[in-house]
Amino acid sequence: MSHANPFINKTLEFPSPAKINLFLHIVGQREDGYHNLETLFQFIDYNDTISLTVTQASDITLLTPIEGVDNDDNLIVKAARLLKNKTNTSFGANISIDKILPMGGGLGGGSSNAATVLVALNTLWQCQLSLDELAELGLSLGADVPIFVHGFAAFAQGVGEQLSMIEPQESWYLITKPECSISTQQVFTAKDLPRNTKKLSPSALKTRDFINKNFHNDCQTLVIKYYPEVAKLLAWLLEYAPSRMTGTGSCIFTQFSSSQEALSLQAKLPKGISSFVAQGLNKSPLCSVIAKL
Numbered sequence: 001m002s003h004a005n006p007f008i009n010k011t012l013e014f015p016s017p018a019k020i021n022l023f024l025h026i027v028g029q030r031e032d033g034y035h036n037l038e039t040l041f042q043f044i045d046y047n048d049t050i051s052l053t054v055t056q057a058s059d060i061t062l063l064t065p066i067e068g069v070d071n072d073d074n075l076i077v078k079a080a081r082l083l084k085n086k087t088n089t090s091f092g093a094n095i096s097i098d099k100i101l102p103m104g105g106g107l108g109g110g111s112s113n114a115a116t117v118l119v120a121l122n123t124l125w126q127c128q129l130s131l132d133e134l135a136e137l138g139l140s141l142g143a144d145v146p147i148f149v150h151g152f153a154a155f156a157q158g159v160g161e162q163l164s165m166i167e168p169q170e171s172w173y174l175i176t177k178p179e180c181s182i183s184t185q186q187v188f189t190a191k192d193l194p195r196n197t198k199k200l201s202p203s204a205l206k207t208r209d210f211i212n213k214n215f216h217n218d219c220q221t222l223v224i225k226y227y228p229e230v231a232k233l234l235a236w237l238l239e240y241a242p243s244r245m246t247g248t249g250s251c252i253f254t255q256f257s258s259s260q261e262a263l264s265l266q267a268k269l270p271k272g273i274s275s276f277v278a279q280g281l282n283k284s285p286l287c288s289v290i291a292k293l
């Protein structure tokens with residue numbers, strides 16, 4: 001006799017945080033064209049919120065479409081379908097999202113949404129897959145999904161799937177978005193992308209500050225050559241505090257030791273630059289929400 005699912009018809013909310021890449025070194029390229037990376041992921045306390053209602057009926061419905069993204073291509077829907085197919089659950093879900101993360105800025109919002117759906121529905125549908133299984137499943141949706149599934153700040157190798165826990169300073173950041181969108185694919189196919197950064201020695205990671213000259217972002221080197229808006233904003237920010245691009249861009253984070261300092265630079269930003277202030281987190285806020293269920 002199976003037990004009734006206690007989550008049926010209840011609506012629960014789950015955070016889907018952004019990440020930043022404190023550094024991103026490209027250390028080689030695989031035969032299939034994908035790049036091997038060494039990167040450091042940290043979460044920030046700025047997140048989308050995903051509401052999930054488990055239904056007895058098996059449909060997966062996204063009630064709040066995201067402008068410019070077809071529901072069938074939405075990583076939220078793809079993640080829910082993937083888990084459903086993998087586990088053969090009979091349950092369905094009504095899903096809605098309060099989207100505040102800018103898209104295509106290197107903050108990993110799409111991957112984070114997919115991971116939140118995988119981790120939360122795994123609990124709500126009572127599928128009992130392990131985090132490793134969910135991370136492996138999620139990797140097919142995006143290279144950054146595993147980090148969001150595991151939920152700890154990490155040094156990542158490979159395409160981002162080999163993770164070791166690390167605890168960088170939980171600095172405050174002013175996050176800015178230059179007025180341009182950059183395609184990940186375009187960055188990775190550029191001829192002049194630096195691809196041969198030397199692998200770090202384990203001792204190089206024995207610090208808590210990664211926004212110094214021992215570390216960099218290889219994509220930034222390329223992006224500032226072709227996107228003057230990014231180069232200009234980065235140069236402006238660097239006059240005030242350590243700053244670097246996240247992922248393949250175009251967002252830039254600027255590091256501070258207090259929220260007040262970050263807010264005071266935000267007030268001085270050139271007109272038309274969208275921005276927010278957030279703190280670095282070494283644990284995803286999703287973990288504590290799941291642990292309480």
Ligand SMILES: C[C@@](CO)(OP(=O)(O)O)[C@H](O)COP(=O)(O)OP(=O)(O)OC[C@H]1O[C@@H](n2ccc(N)nc2=O)[C@H](O)[C@@H]1O
Pocket residue numbers: 021033034035036037039105106107108111141142143144158159160184185188246247248249
């Ligand atoms: C490089 C990172 C760092 O966080 O950039 P952001 O997307 O966050 O900016 C991510 O790993 C990106 O992950 P994600 O955005 O999921 O990339 P995918 O959809 O898997 O790949 C998009 C395209 O980029 C290229 N690609 C991606 C990742 C990688 N390690 N090597 C690559 O060459 C591939 O051509 C691929 O077709």
Ligand SMILES: Nc1ncnc2c1ncn2[C@@H]1O[C@H](COP(=O)(O)OP(=O)(O)O)[C@@H](O)[C@H]1O
Pocket residue numbers: 066068069073074075076102103104105106107108109110111113114184247249
């Ligand atoms: N739920 C989702 N949230 C954001 N983007 C999504 C989602 N589903 C699909 N996408 C697509 O993924 C692209 C990359 O978005 P995002 O993950 O926010 O940026 P990045 O990979 O630069 O961090 C978007 O431009 C959009 O077309």
